[in-house]
Amino acid sequence: MxxxxxxxxxxxxxxxxxxxxxxxxxxxxxxxxxxxxxxxxxxxxxxxxxxxxxxPRPPRGPKRGYLKALQARIATLEGTLLQQQQQQQQNQNNNTNTITISPEDTTIDGITFTDHPPLTWDFPITTDDDTTLHDLCQGTAPGTASGGSSLDGGSVHASTSPIQGFETPSDGVGFSDVVLGRKMSELSEGLDGINISNLMQADLDQLYFDRVHSFSPVLHQRRYFTWARSMAKTEAQSCLRYAMWTLAASVSAHYQNVGDSLYRYTRRALENLESRCMGIAMTEMEQVQAWLLLAIHEFMCVDFSRGWVSAGRAFRLIQLNWLQYSDGTDVNLTQTDWVDAEQKRRTFWLAYCLDRFVSVRNNSPMTFSEQVMNTIRLPAPEIDFQNEQPTLTGFLSEAIAARDAIVTSTFTENIVVATVIGRALCHRQQSMVDNIYLNESRDFWDRHEWINAILIQRMEVFSLNYPTAVQEADPMVLFISMMWRTTVLYMYQLMKSVIHPTEEKRSILADYTRQSTIAAKEIVNLTNKLSQLNSFKVHPLTPIPLSLCADFFVSYHELGDTYTKQLQEITEAMHGLMSFSNLSNVGPGLGAYSR
The missing domain is CATH 4.10.240.10 (Zn(2)-C6 fungal-type DNA-binding domain)
Structure with a gap:
């Protein structure tokens, strides 16, 4: 079924x-x-x-490859327009001697400065390279604001870098300038010479604040990056920026190849600026700062004599504009005024310390007298300075006289030790004058005991504020600790040159001998800590206390043969620092230390 x-x-x-x-x-x-x-x-x-x-509905988005083709067409059109503009400008300047430096051939002393539109200067063309570059520094690029600098491309046209601290496109800079500048920067990478690209500039800035600012804290970082990205930089600010890069390159193994070229360019720019600023009533603070930084670089990497001359230029500029750096009676400063005043104050104190430390090593007269120190306040703590917190600080005389004074910063402690060793130098020079006129009196002993009492007191305060562990770990504190003990050796050498063994002052000499031998051993111990620090972060003036300590060991053999090994350690440390600082060669040669 x-x-x-x-x-x-x-x-x-x-x-x-x-x-x-x-x-x-x-x-x-x-x-x-x-x-x-x-x-x-x-x-x-x-x-x-x-x-x-x-x-049907059309597909979404542009066709594949359309955007790249459009960008290529835009770049081609911009290049054509720029060539036409350059040709028109060349036709207009046929009757004038001009030189135009394009982004792909901006090479000075082997350095190619990239990311900048063409710069044009009007000046007679010569065959001497030095004269040509000197004249080039005098020119002003088109579009530079009044007082703007032609030394730095950022002061003429904005850079294409988005990095903080560098120029960004603003009024007067079109999209074509930016795109073409980037393309020219890419082309220049294949040219001969060295490129100072935006990334290198940012790295050099960072190196400066990481390795240099600790012993020359004169710049406010945010203020620096503000005017560094501005197109209206003054020539003094541009010189300062190149001086910072020069010093930063000297404390970096990566930029050793550009250091010499940066140095030559910076020095020529400063000399040119100085020659054109003759007769001007007031000198810009950045010009003084640039000379100080360049002098430190010359002490380290070039020549002691040239560094001393460059430092002297900064000293004289400060003396010519003394009222800029001295503090007035009005202490109710606004925040902006206080930061500017603090930068000037710190600039003076850096010059003051450099003057005394190098003068002691060279036994030369000092430039700044301590009599005017009560017109300038001590620098504020670093954190207050960088955070723009107005702080009313005391004067140098108050800091030295106070028995229980708490040092607010390593910079202040550096000023104090520079003052004390400067007094010892003045004491020595005055004693030499007394010997010439056969006028030796109790004034010598009064001065000597007065300076020695201050020395012992301040060393005790320093030890309380900065324990041994801190002294050995911080390069700035390590240098200050060495300088305190170097002052003890300096006072002993002065005493030894005056006192004769047959005199009744032999007991005093024995006491100073004991103090000096302890100080020399402590310097040797601190010297051994240098090998535990990054060589590029060592204070650039560290060879000064080392060489003075070596002088002490060489001059006084009667202290015992046990110091031969310590002298060898000092000598080895100085040999190690010779690759970082030429100050090791000042005074007696290393050959004398090794004998």
Whole structure:
């Protein structure tokens, strides 16, 4: 019997979620599901609007490769326009001696300065390279604001770098300048010479604040980056920026190859600026700072004599503009005025310390007299300075006279030790004058005991504020600790040159001998800690206390043969620092130390 088929069983295939076809425009606008009924969907029928369906729809986005092709066309058009502008400008200047430096051939002393639009100067073209560069530094590029610098491309046209601290496009710089500048920068990478790109500039800035600022804390970082990215930089600010890069390159193995070229460029720029600033009533602070930083670089990497001359230029500029650096009677300074005054104050104190430390090593007369120190306050703590927190500090005389004074910063402690050793130098020079006129009197002993009492007191305060562990770990504190003990040796050498063994003062000499031998041993111990520090972070004037200590060991053999090994350790440390500082060669040669 045939089986019957139940026709009531439904298919197991699930129905479609929606009817085939495209949704109407009204449903798309309202973002609801369209039932796709024809000729009108349910929503349009109930709303009384016409039901429109658009088919087919175009694909989303541009075609593949369209944007790249468009960018290439824009770059080509911009290059053509720029060539036309240059040709027009050349035609206008046919009757003038001009030189145009484009981004791809801005090479000075082996350095190619990239990321800058063409710069044009009007000046007679000569065959002497030094004269040409000197004249080039005098020129002013088109578009530079009044007082702006032609030494730094950032002061003429904005850079394309988005990095904080460098120029960004602003008024007067079009999109074509930016794009073409980037393309020229990429082309210059394949040229001969060395490129100072934006990344290198940022790295040199960071190196300066990481390794140099600790012993020359004269710059406010945010203020520096503010004017560094400005197109209206003064020439003094541009010189300061190059001096910072020069010193930063000298404390970096990576930039040793550009250090000499940066130095030559910076020095020529400063000399040119100085020659054109003759007769000006007031000198910009950045010019003084640039000379000080350049002098430190010359002490380290060039020549002691040249560094001393450069430092002297900064000293004289400060003396010529003394009222800028001295503090007035009004202490209610605004925040902006206080930061500016603090930078000038710190600039003076850096010059003051450099004057005394190098003068002691060279036994030369000092430039700044301590008599005027009560017109300038001591620098504020570093954290207050960088955070722009106005702080009223005391004067140097108050810091030295106070028995329980708490030093607010290593910079202040550096000023104090420079003052005390400066007094010892003045004491020595005065005693020489007395000997010439046969006028030796009790004044010598009074001065000597007075300076020695201050020396012992300040060394005790220093030890309380900076324990041994801190002295050995911080390069700045390590240098100050060495200088305190070097002052003890200096006072002993002065005493030894005056007192004769047959005189009744022999007991005093024995006491100073004991103090000096302890100080010399402590300097040797501190010298051994130098090997535990990064060589690039060692204070650049560290060879001064080391060489004075070596002089002490060489001059006084009667102290015993046990100091031969300590002299050898000092000599080895000085040999190690010769690759970082030429101050090791000042005074007696290393050959005398090794004998």
């Amino acid at each position: 045939p089986q019957s088929v139940d026709l009531s069983v439904k298919s197991s295939t699930p129905p479609a979620r929606q009817n085939p076809g495209a949704a109407c425009e009204e449903c798309r606008r309202r973002k609801v599901r369209c039932d796709r009924q024809q000729p009108s969907c349910g929503l349009c029928l109930s709303s009384g609007v016409p039901c429109q369906v658009t088919t």
